[in-house]
Amino acid sequence: MTAKxxxxxxxxxxxxxxxxxxxxxxxxxxxxxDGGEPGGIATRNSWxxxxxxxxxxxxxxxxxxxxMEEWRRLEREIPAVRVAWTGSLNWELPGDxxxxxxxQHAAWGYDVRCVGRDEAARIEPSLxxxxxxxxxxxREGAVDPLDVTRVLLSAACERGAMLAAGRFAxxxxxxxxxxxxxxTENGRLIADTVVVAAGAGAAELAATAGFxxxxxxxxxxxxxxxxxxxxxxxxxxxxxLQLRQAADGRLVAAASAEAAVDLLAAMKALFRPNRTTMDxxxxxxxxxxxxxxxxxxxxxxxxxxxxxxxxxxxxxTLAPALGSMAAEEILAGRRHPLLDPFGLARLQPC
Ligand SMILES: Cc1cc2nc3c(=O)[nH]c(=O)nc-3n(C[C@H](O)[C@H](O)[C@H](O)COP(=O)(O)OP(=O)(O)OC[C@H]3O[C@@H](n4cnc5c(N)ncnc54)[C@H](O)[C@@H]3O)c2cc1C
Numbered sequence: 001m002t003a004k005x006x007x008x009x010x011x012x013x014x015x016x017x018x019x020x021x022x023x024x025x026x027x028x029x030x031x032x033x034d035g036g037e038p039g040g041i042a043t044r045n046s047w048x049x050x051x052x053x054x055x056x057x058x059x060x061x062x063x064x065x066x067x068m069e070e071w072r073r074l075e076r077e078i079p080a081v082r083v084a085w086t087g088s089l090n091w092e093l094p095g096d097x098x099x100x101x102x103x104q105h106a107a108w109g110y111d112v113r114c115v116g117r118d119e120a121a122r123i124e125p126s127l128x129x130x131x132x133x134x135x136x137x138x139r140e141g142a143v144d145p146l147d148v149t150r151v152l153l154s155a156a157c158e159r160g161a162m163l164a165a166g167r168f169a170x171x172x173x174x175x176x177x178x179x180x181x182x183x184t185e186n187g188r189l190i191a192d193t194v195v196v197a198a199g200a201g202a203a204e205l206a207a208t209a210g211f212x213x214x215x216x217x218x219x220x221x222x223x224x225x226x227x228x229x230x231x232x233x234x235x236x237x238x239x240x241l242q243l244r245q246a247a248d249g250r251l252v253a254a255a256s257a258e259a260a261v262d263l264l265a266a267m268k269a270l271f272r273p274n275r276t277t278m279d280x281x282x283x284x285x286x287x288x289x290x291x292x293x294x295x296x297x298x299x300x301x302x303x304x305x306x307x308x309x310x311x312x313x314x315x316x317t318l319a320p321a322l323g324s325m326a327a328e329e330i331l332a333g334r335r336h337p338l339l340d341p342f343g344l345a346r347l348q349p350c
Pocket of ligand 1: 010012016034036037039040044046167198205286287314316317
């Protein structure tokens with residue numbers, strides 16, 4: 001009898017955790033290592049909206065829509081996975097672009113439509129000045145990103161996966177065109193397959209095996225208030241910020257760092273005056289891995305057997321789909337058709 005191949009996942013953020021869960025659930029031998037604390041870097045600081053987003057080509061829309069369904073599948077598989085399916089109200093874009101976004105996505109079969117001021121006020125009654133026009137997407141949601149990543153990792157461990165914190169992979173070791181493992185400060189880890197799910201750290205690690213991964217890590221700002229009485233029913237996207245209210249009552253806001261928005265002032269301005277004071281709990285600047293063309297980079301490394309990469313923006317949305325599709329490709333050699341446009345070849349230098 002031949003031993004099961006050993007699969008090493010580098011990175012314990014939501015992408016590595018989801019891949020590890022889907023591999024372990026199918027009976028694979030998996031070890032996850034992380035240079036820091038499992039729970040990721042971008043992941044723990046994420047705003048964590050599960051959505052299709054706007055302005056994307058149709059194949060990427062299809063992948064994201066599938067990922068939203070796969071969150072529902074994951075909730076059934078692992079009861080501790082909980083998504084707040086609150087829907088979203090979006091008036092971030094100018095009116096003509098909101099209308100074009102809603103029309104195009106509705107034509108693609110997505111549950112989305114434009115609403116006027118009265119309906120926006122019914123959806124979010126605490127808004128001081130409801131928008132004249134917004135896009136309402138009732139099937140979108142959010143997760144607690146750190147909590148759900150820990151849940152995935154512990155579910156993987158219950159299926160036999162191993163998890164090692166504080167093990168930074170310094171290089172990918174290749175012999176005769178095949179991966180043999182990774183080198184860490186504390187010695188070599190042998191593996192038949194290495195999955196690089198290292199977020200913004202993926203490019204540096206890929207370079208040790210001769211791969212150029214064009215991934216940058218631009219900053220974004222994340223802020224949260226102390227717990228507040230219920231002010232929001234769902235997620236809102238305004239021209240200044242993105243805002244949701246977590247289960248514990250904290251308002252969680254995100255904005256791009258370049259916009260230099262005073263997030264607390266913007267949050268206060270959004271709501272009718274009320275007697276509860278709004279205080280910041282924290283505000284941080286966090287970076288997120290973004291491939292050069294802003295699309296996922298997921299698949300086998302051409303020319304080196306046993307090496308697989310999974311690096312993406314919108315990793316919270318995509319995690320369940322990328323996890324199950326990567327597991328299928330690694331274990332059965334079948335690439336999901338929805339993943340076809342998102343391989344590595346498109347971004348390699350000629
Ligand atoms: C402010 C903000 C808002 C966001 N909003 C959303 C949103 O609304 N919706 C959405 O879908 N996405 C959003 N994102 C993006 C999303 O959070 C990321 O795409 C996702 O978390 C990436 O997960 P990851 O596992 O690839 O990376 P990470 O969470 O960064 O995890 C990578 C892990 O790899 C480890 N690592 C790196 N190098 C090595 C090495 N050499 N050896 C060992 N370990 C290593 C790191 O320690 C880390 O734990 C947001 C991100 C930010 C920062």
